[in-house]
Amino acid sequence: MAKLKPGIVWGDDYKTLLKACKEGQYALPAVNVVGTNGVNAVLEAAAKNKSEVIIQLSNGGAQFYAGKGLPDTHRAMVMGAVSAAQHVHLMAKEYGVAVVLNTDHANKKLIPWVEDLVTYGEAFFKKNGYPLFSSHMIDLSEEAIEDNLATSARILKRVVPLGMSIEIELGVTGGEEDGVGSDEIDNDKLYTQPEDVLQAYKTLAPIGHFSLAASFGNVHGVYSPGNVHLRPEILKNSQELVAQTMGLGKNPLDLVFHGGSGSEKAKIEESLGYGVFKMNIDTDTQFAFAHAIGDYVKANDKAFAYQIDPETEAPYKKQYDPRVWLRVGEQAMAVRLDEAFKDLRSAGKTLID
Numbered sequence: 319m320a321k322l323k324p325g326i327v328w329g330d331d332y333k334t335l336l337k338a339c340k341e342g343q344y345a346l347p348a349v350n351v352v353g354t355n356g357v358n359a360v361l362e363a364a365a366k367n368k369s370e371v372i373i374q375l376s377n378g379g380a381q382f383y384a385g386k387g388l389p390d391t392h393r394a395m396v397m398g399a400v401s402a403a404q405h406v407h408l409m410a411k412e413y414g415v416a417v418v419l420n421t422d423h424a425n426k427k428l429i430p431w432v433e434d435l436v437t438y439g440e441a442f443f444k445k446n447g448y449p450l451f452s453s454h455m456i457d458l459s460e461e462a463i464e465d466n467l468a469t470s471a472r473i474l475k476r477v478v479p480l481g482m483s484i485e486i487e488l489g490v491t492g493g494e495e496d497g498v499g500s501d502e503i504d505n506d507k508l509y510t511q512p513e514d515v516l517q518a519y520k521t522l523a524p525i526g527h528f529s530l531a532a533s534f535g536n537v538h539g540v541y542s543p544g545n546v547h548l549r550p551e552i553l554k555n556s557q558e559l560v561a562q563t564m565g566l567g568k569n570p571l572d573l574v575f576h577g578g579s580g581s582e583k584a585k586i587e588e589s590l591g592y593g594v595f596k597m598n599i600d601t602d603t604q605f606a607f608a609h610a611i612g613d614y615v616k617a618n619d620k621a622f623a624y625q626i627d628p629e630t631e632a633p634y635k636k637q638y639d640p641r642v643w644l645r646v647g648e649q650a651m652a653v654r655l656d657e658a659f660k661d662l663r664s665a666g667k668t669l670i671d
């Protein structure tokens with residue numbers, strides 16, 4: 319097995335990594351981040367767990383990375399993603415972690431965001447000889463499949479010379495992720511049709527590498543138990559149809575599991591046998607970060623009301639220093655990721671020497 323180096327994973331190394339995941343029946347957590355605290359917590363957790371990891375930014379996460387005060391929100395979305403990517407390029411090497419860097423859901427309205435990132439990425443590649451991102455997601459699952467695949471094919475053609483991949487979606491992940499998606503969709507759409515997967519493979523595989531978010535009842539966010547009915551056999555049926563029709567080996571598709579937060583562990587485990595190499599996690603890491611800070615604020619409530627204690631005159635600077643409570647959030651996020659690396663069986667599987 320070819321080995322990876324710390325830094326961004328792209329091109330043939332990306333394919334090597336996906337092959338190792340599928341053959342070893344493990345997946346990588348794909349963690350949404352909105353700032354350096356999240357990025358650093360993910361890198362810390364990946365280094366500790368001796369695993370590769372996927373870091374991704376939604377459009378809103380990218381905009382937040384640039385700062386909500388920037389008036390041109392489109393440009394903030396682009397430059398925030400660029401800024402985050404450069405932070406990851408630098409720091410992944412410091413932490414000794416190999417990172418797949420991705421942008422998350424881009425529906426029709428957000429395609430110009432992806433295209434501007436590709437344009438920026440072309441100049442970046444020309445200068446550095448490696449891409450800014452490993453992959454961009456194009457989520458046109460709400461459009462007709464012909465439109466979905468035509469746009470995906472057009473963007474894939476642009477990123478192939480940069481050694482990049484795309485992630486597409488067929489069928490709709492329930493719930494909402496950062497303004498993309500809806501709670502009101504008919505039930506059939508929550509389950510991807512294997513025939514659509516075959517059509518996607520025939521259209522995109524001759525152009526370049528793509529991964530596929532197939533819906534098997536998964537939902538963004540965390541819902542009450544019983545409201546989510548996962549059917550991982552849909553992934554299996556899609557893999558088998560493509561393998562048989564195209565004369566390929568087992569699990570030819572590189573599959574992505576969206577809405578991993580709050581899913582039943584047994585269904586997660588089952589999906590690993592069907593070629594899932596990536597599981598998105600956002601809601602659970604957000605909650606871990608927030609919950610720990612909430613506890614800290616409760617335990618140190620006076621430090622958030624007074625600089626100096628009104629009775630004892632003791633200074634609270636050491637408690638309200640943002641480094642202290644942001645670190646509490648980072649640590650809790652890293653602890654939640656320990657669980658993800660374990661559930662996805664990627665702990666200890668790093669391909670770095």
Ligand SMILES: [Zn+2]
Nearest residue numbers: 491495576577
């Ligand atoms: Zn998603």
